[in-house]
Amino acid sequence: MLPQISKLEFRVTELKESPVVHKSFLWDFKMGDFVLRDGKLVEVEGLDYIKIWIEKAIRTEANTSFYTNYGSEHHSMIGTVFDRDYVQSELERMVKETLLKNEAITGVSNFDFELDGELLTMNFDVSTIYGNAGVTINAT
Known part of the structure; x- marks a missing residue:
């Protein structure tokens, strides 16, 4: 005899989302x-x-990896001759756009840029779900 489908009861349980664990491998x-x-x-x-x-x-460099929504556009500023204030505001915008794509990063602030020849040093603070950190990156 087949079960009477109209009389079957199903329990509905809520699925709990597991927290996202952000991991990577240490890179030198x-x-x-x-x-x-x-x-x-x-x-x-x-x-x-x-x-x-x-x-x-x-x-x-933005849009050059397998992940098209990854990387920074600041490389497009290399070799251009613009007003220093314009370049700094564009660098700040580009870095913020890049970093805020990561859901663990909640804010980017306190930018400081230093140019020594071809070496650009970027200093800024990031707010994350794990706490705050100061970041220094040397880019050429």
């Missing part, structure tokens, strides 16, 4: 390679993850 930007300990990749999370993600995102 000077050496250009992953950091290994005992022959294994070193996993980082929290603010350490954020710092690595930020530097990777800024060093990556």
